[in-house]
Amino acid sequence: RIGARRRGGGMHRPAHRLLAGVLDADAQRLRRAMHLAAATAGTDAALAAELEQAATGGQGGWATGAAALCRAAELSDQPAQAAVRLLAAARYAWAAGQTHQARLLLDRLRAAPVDPAVSGHVDLLRGELGLRCGAASVASTTLLASAASLAGTDRALALTALVRAGEAVCFAGDQYRYAEVGRRALALRRPNDPPATELMSCVVAGIAATLRGDHERAGPALRRAVVLGGRLTGPALTPTALTCAAAAGLVVAVDGAAHRLAERAAVLARDRGELSMLSRALELRAVAEYWLGRHEAAAETSRDGLRVARAAGQVNCANIHLGMLAVLAAIRADRDTSLRRIREIGEAPTPGSRPHALAGWALAVLDLVDGRHAEAADRLASLARLGTGRGQVLVQVMATPYLVEAAAHLAHRPAATAALAVFDRWASSTASPLRRALSARCHALVAPRGSAEAEREFRTALRLHSTEAGTFERARTELLFGEELRRSRRPRDARAHLHQARETFTLLGANRWAEQATAELRAAGESVGPPDLPAARLLTGQQLRIAELVAEGATNREIAARMFLSTRTVDHHLRNVFHRLGIRSRTELVRAFAAERHAGSASER
Template sequence: HRARALDGPPAVLADDLAAAALDAHPAHTHPEPYRALERAAELTAPHDPAKAERLAAAARHAWVAGRPQVARSLLARLRSLTTPRELRAQVQLLHGSLELLGGETGSAREELLAAAAWFLESHRMLGVRALVRAADASYRAGDNRAFIAIARQAAALRRPDETDATQLMFEYLAGMASTFSGSHQEAAAPLRRVVELAGSVRDPAVLVWACVASMLLGEDASAHRLSARAVEAARVRGAVSAIPQLLEYMIYPEIWMGRYSSVATTAAQGLRLARETGQLNTAAQHLAWLAITAAVEGDQETCRARADAAIDLAGAHDLGIAGAIGTWALAHLDLATGRPADAANRLRAERRTNSHVVIRVMATPHFIEASARTGDREAAGAALRVLERWVGSTRSPGLRALVARCRALLAGPGEAEELFREALDLHGQGVYEFEAARTRLLYGSALRRDRRPGAARTHLHSALETFERYGARLWTEQARTELRASGEPVRPALDATTGQLTAQQLQIARMVAEGATNKEVAEQLFLSRRTVEHHLRNIFSRLGIRSRVELVRLMS
């Protein structure tokens, strides 16, 4: 208040205000530090070096608080000031971080590498962090060569006296570089070391790399725990800007474990926070994950809308990862609707143009299934060999089950049944329930084609039960079709409490029945108002009603 009222000499007020802002705990009763630091900079004389330092500090605090546009504006005001080299490096690190999550990934990488070159000599922890962020920019772009080059640069800089957090980041770069090179056995040791070091680390931005390491080791439950720790640590610190990206890494293990309702919740929260904090790159990835959940639910229109939006953002910002997930979502939908040729063509084209290894491997079981069903055994076999090399370096029964299933799809007469049984035995040891149902559907279909309808029905019934529980409408219909083909009459499909709605339609119906407007539903579910109106018309038609009043009465 004294600074606003100019109650004293400006220089003294600026010093007092800056000191108070930097000392203040980010508690509820204090104004956000960036506002105080910005005011302190305004009160500081242009020739005073403290003016630039306070503007830079204000920009950093604005970024942490989830105000990227404010941070960019404050950084822009630094251009007219003379700044020392160390401060310029700090500005490069911050600007590169802003670009990483909201701008062009190539620009982010160059700025972060420039910042790393300076800080590795003067502030080692910041320098290593800048290197890892530069590598992350390459990861998001799907530029494996650039990632490997950064990892090699980092390996030459290691010292025997590193802190645990710094060691973790070096081991992460080494393990990821080996993974991207296809040397999965070689990658296992540094990745396991990353997970071990995570126990002594509290920084959420460092913990997230341990989550990635766990996932690559096939330890999904551990990966999920580490990502949850990172999110909670960021919340405690008030690091709003970090949370949307941290939520991305919570989704990976949820996808592997088939926790699609959790994926939808996590991605919706991440998308909302990413949009609020101006992180378009992160928003693109959350949109793509939401396309995956829509594909699982069988909501074709929503899946395509979200996937197309993610792919468009990916193209504009050089985001190989978001584009790969969006394409995978569309291929998942192709398989669910019985179009394996379209799925195979889509994933084959993606593999030619996008080298994002992690998503390529995650989508490989779908690619092998689509290729096998369309007779392209050569492409399916080549993809299987890559999947086998990675899975062989893990201890995951769920992943080994997927490999056995893929082998069964490519097996000759008399060999497939044993491999399907092996896959189901392994599924029984893991937690991939949705994928176990997909294995049972494929096995049941194979038994039915082999004129063994009685044996087929056992697996098809089990698959049907799981798909119905997940609200996976298109996969449910596939299981019903196979049961009918096996000679068993199947009751009509009934979903949820209303008996006839898809999972997406039921969610919209409940929200409308609770009083939400079409605009409010669209905002909460990240759909267009036109899409919500389309869904609502279909809801009324399926339920045989004409008004919201009737919907309220029915839903109650």
């Protein structure tokens, strides 16, 4: 409002002076300085410095700080100082989620005299905007230039630029360029670096080693980054540092730690109003939840990330969340939702980019569900060109269990064999029972049908599968083992595994997979009807509590207030309750719970 009045002309200047006079110079420093600036025509070096100091740190909000710094640039009497303040204004606007405003301010800097020492900072911000909102391949070049400019004056910031450049080459599918990022980061590393600086070095070194298949060097560096991330305090504790540590945790397969770090980054970004980093933190949290087997939570996190990214104009981040939502829907065999999310991505993503690969993974899973094994295998094999560093290597590693499952139905499967070799080397370098279980399952699928090797690998996978994390994947292994036993003419042995798979899928609301387990049971000679499971077993704890409150007559708004949730979240959970219980209305839900209570009372008598 102050800025609008200032632009209205000089008629309001006396009013602004009066308002500045009644404001406390300490407690209301920024507001007072803004009023003084609105009352000033021309340049005023002292007032510009006051505005800059009052806005530092975004204490009055990043958007307000951006406006103050922009005005400080206008009041500056030195062009070089004005450029520094314009850059700070752009950085604050970016933190506030005002991507368009940040771009406009950066464009103004193109025509301004920028000191060579400042150009690296300009390129860092311009590259970050490109990474989140533009052409990632161009952003990586800009970020590498930034790192080169900053290396002599600010090693920590130069390493930040290299981390971002690494993200950009991975997003674009140009992993072969990560080797250069790794070499530059190694040159910047020093003994006894501060924890936040060492963390950045470890992340780049670890990911570079992972991409070249050197897991012996990758593991220690990435685990060190995770440890450092958990120890950050004070000014070193930032959403940027925490997301770097979370990314390291995902690559080295310490999913619980990665989830905690990403969650902490998201909370910190929200608390500080740093919207520029929030979507990235939520992206990493969703991936951690995927590996932890919490698919519903991952979908909710991705929906949240999508809303944040769209509000901030971060189209690349939005497309990653859309891709993740498409994959999660496809895994649940929810064709309509998966295809809708893919359509929302549109034609914008470059072939080979991460959103493009996630969409391909989702389509391949839908092919697999429908029995189009050759099509599924072709899609998944095309995600990356192994040995070249091109394509989405990390996405293909995540999708390898689906590639092997599809290829197991084909006579010729060199791409799956190569991908499985890469997956095996990674899985064996981690301490993750889930990764090793998936590796064993893959080997069971490519072993000769009915062989002792296939049975041994399936049993190894089931032994490694946790009973808590990865419940869906355990059920998939049970289903595939049951299919193997039935087709090897051992129907009696198959039934126990198929029953277990069917029950778990029903509990998870994965109806299509439950139907497949039911069909296998019937093929194994068993007559099966609908599962007779109580609501307490069909629903998650939160879903059950919401259903109970609905049955008691509470409205969604009342439930949201009592459970400290948003009404949107209550709506989402209630739709899932209806789906899992096979009902269509609140009235049916009330009847279902009344019938269940009656049945429970009768059994007690």
